[in-house]
Amino acid sequence: MSLPLESVAALRAQLRAGEIRPRDIVAAIRERVEAHNPALNAYVHTDWDAACAEADRADIALPLGGIPVAIKDVIAVRGQPCTCGSGILQGHRSIYDATVIRKLRGAGAIPAGRVNMDEFAMGSSNENSYYGPCRNPWDTSRAPGGSSGGSAAAVAGGLAVVALGSDTGGSIRQPASFCGCVGLKPTYGRVSRFGLVAFASSLDQIGPLAHNVEDAALILGAISGHDPSDCTSVDRPVPDFAASLEGGVKGLKFGVPKEYFIPGMDPAVERAVRGAIDHLAREGAEIIDISLPHTEYAIASYYIIAPAEASSNLARFDGVRYGHRAKDPADVIDCYARTRREGFGSEVKRRILLGTYVLSSGYYDAYYLRAQKVRTLIRRDFDRAFASCDAILTPTAPSPAFRLGEKLDDPISMYLGDVFTIAVNMAGTCGISVPCGFADEGGGRLPIGLQIIGRPFGESTILRAAHHYERTTPWHRERPPI
């Protein structure tokens, strides 16, 4: 039996018609995973029996009733492993549920399977994983992007209906762009972070990856909302995102920032994104030129704030209460130092060192405080821009998926790849990546993403724009060759 795994709406129609049961969806996913995960390495842990049992209890009357959701290995599900793609959490099982998991279940969904990621969400290629790299379904010699590479590859490869990812500097949008699916980073505070293992607390946000904009809207609606367990979650009403998809782009004003079309960016990316902008203009949107003048400082300030917060957030991984512990430690300090040497990979170590350094005695003002002030400037850039437009159109990433290993020894070049996504996290606003074309690379095709950035809590607007774009273009119907 072939199920429409690429659409929540289609699956729901079949469920409600009694043509299929929730466990059939889980079984179909399982079949796909067993066939293709060896090549993709998208899932790092599955428990199909538990998922089937949960599917049998699912209430299909609920908005996501019976729909399995792949969960990035950084979000806690009680009783399931939560290893953040790291050696240091091998064997660890969560003793509680993240708020998004409670909310998903409340909407009838089934958290099914844990997907690959860069260790502690640090990376843009999914190569920094204890489980080895996840691979891009369009070309398995290439990176799926990161850090939510497993989420994007699972969705794009048809190994998941929808997935949760997390985005600190582009970790949902960039892999969505690389793998040719939809990825949305909500406004900071829209979705509870309780149960999301923190990378950079002031930037992290959980969001959906999906085959289409409507599915992304459904998931976002289910996981959004104020959470008393997260002080940074914002208490404001959650609109019915799925209901506000219609309406088109007529009357919407899009800003195109000159700083996001830079020398050295891939010509195929520029062509595809310019094409998307022209398309939206033809569909009735108004396009204006804008400027986000502090864009060039976003990466530098991000690489102060994110590692600083991470160095503190990751201090708890010490082998005392959970996770890996070094054998036969001489004393407590030796136990810490070796546990962390053995448990963390290079990229995590690099960022812990950087973060520890910028916070260390005498450097706080020069680095962290300075970066926070730059953050203010970046936020003001967006405030000013949104005074004259409803949303901003940019490429999601400066290139399509690069080859695995290509940037592994060049952290700066890897960091610079996040140039178009980081500012959104620094400003705390929302952004979505939707497929907008392909680059021809060595006989194959690689997806390209269009990023639509919205006002804080303006998810409805960018979803509506993305939905209209998707409905009037063919890109999202393309399937990878696996």
Next chain:
Amino acid sequence: MKTDYEPVIGLEVHCQVRTRSKMFCGCRTGFGESPNALTCPVCLGHPGVLPVPNREAIVRTIQTGLLLGCQIDEYCKFDRKNYFYPDMPKNYQISQYDMPLCRGGGVTLDRFSFPKDAQDSPEASARKRVHLTRIHLEEDVAKSTHFDTTSGIDFNRAGTPLMEIVTEADIASPEEAFAFLTALRLILVQAGVSDADMEKGQLRCDCNVSVRPRGQKAFGTKCEIKNMNSISGVRRALAYEIARQIEVVSAGGRITQETRRWDDDIGQTSTMRSKEEAHDYRYFPDPDLMPIRTTDGLLEEARARLIELPGARADRYTRDLGVTEYDASVLASDPHLARFFEAAASGASNPKGIANFLLNDLLSALASSEKALSECPVQPADLRELVGLIDAGRINSKQAKEVFREMFETGAAPAAIVRAKGLEQVSDTGAIEALARQVIGAHPGPVQDVRDGKASALNFLTGQVMKLSKGKANPKLASEIIARMIKGDPLVR
């Protein structure tokens, strides 16, 4: 000439704030539970958890600040203090760095906060104010137990709200340190912000101490005595440490800056960590927690809970109610006692007499029956009435004690007891006159002596009237009547 040295002491007091739940999670605060029974993912520092501050702990800290005269800033925040230690669930402690809840303030040292053997010294009556640097709120760490080759960690205490009260280097003797801690503890307990039970580790103290030649401005090298958990221990440890430092510098030696521990059994401090690792706590604002704006209701609520400080209360008893200084300090030091006293003294003409009866007769009756004041069968209003009966001359003080015994046993009102026992003094002029006439008739000699102006004879005749009345006659009235009858009525023989 031998150099005279003076000590310079500063204290850091850690005090558990009285709350039902922990600082950043819903686990109960408790003592004596089995290990790790009061824990959850938050206070165990599990991956993915987030802290949510306990509002009550914040209000109580501000309340403490207001009581101690601190400045409360409009904006405050929580910071992370980063260091690795197995008793820290996250390897950072949520604390406050540059924007604490309270700044400045102080504690006035009253005489009776000093140790008993030092209450007569001049420093005990100097009413010195020890100044505070700040009070901030943070989370407590876990408790470790040490075995042969391992240590065991119990996170029950981890995350309990803790106020850190930091003094200026303002304290000049172990006795002042004792008095500061005693006075501070009294304030914390009375205000209800902390139980400050030192046996349960709810009040702990680090002492920074140095010595310098008297008159010298610059501080000497200081040592820190860590983790003191008794006030008398602090006094002993400081006395030892000051003597040790003076001995070292007098002999031409140098003090090394170090952390020391106090062993109360052998009465010595010893080196705990000599080579101090440079502290680099990498403080930064906790991104998981939002700033605190005290003017948004918190300050208001703390103000509404303010109490009168024990020192101010004692002053008021002495000044307005005429209670002796000692009685006033005893009454003011216990909020229940103070409340009882104020209820009894309200509208009374002789509060001093009430204080006296309360502190002597009532407290000893409670002590011998092993009752708490809250279980006292005598109501404050009844005590007031009893003292009023004495003052009005309706019973004498010996009778008063008998009435009080009955009141304490039965809870009955004093007037009723007096009536029932027929104890009331006879102040009925007619009845006394009849007795007086009888006595005057029977004792012509002493009557003549009274006429001749012999005072002792009047006393004898009064005594005879008292005897006839079986002690019930009001002696003053009887004496007046006899004198009037003898001198004023020539017919009386």
Next chain:
Amino acid sequence: MGKVEIDVAYVAHLARLELNDGEAEAFQGQLDGVLGHIAALGRLDLEGIEPTAHAAPIHNVFRADEPRESVPESDALANAPLAANGLFITPKIVE
């Protein structure tokens, strides 16, 4: 912010992070490079600019002082690398 060189050994010790052979040297070069890139922030005039610590300008987010159930001891210790008698066991802590 002039040319900066990160003291990798000091920072690694602060972070309780032992490094593998060769990592110290590799990180030294890479991190100096990153710090060189970060130095671009030195060009900005930040006089009078308020720092942004949180994306949303809210304050006073608290909970009421209401106790909630703790987790069972079996959960608390479930992931412990070493536990005995209800305690998490570590190498001996020397104060």
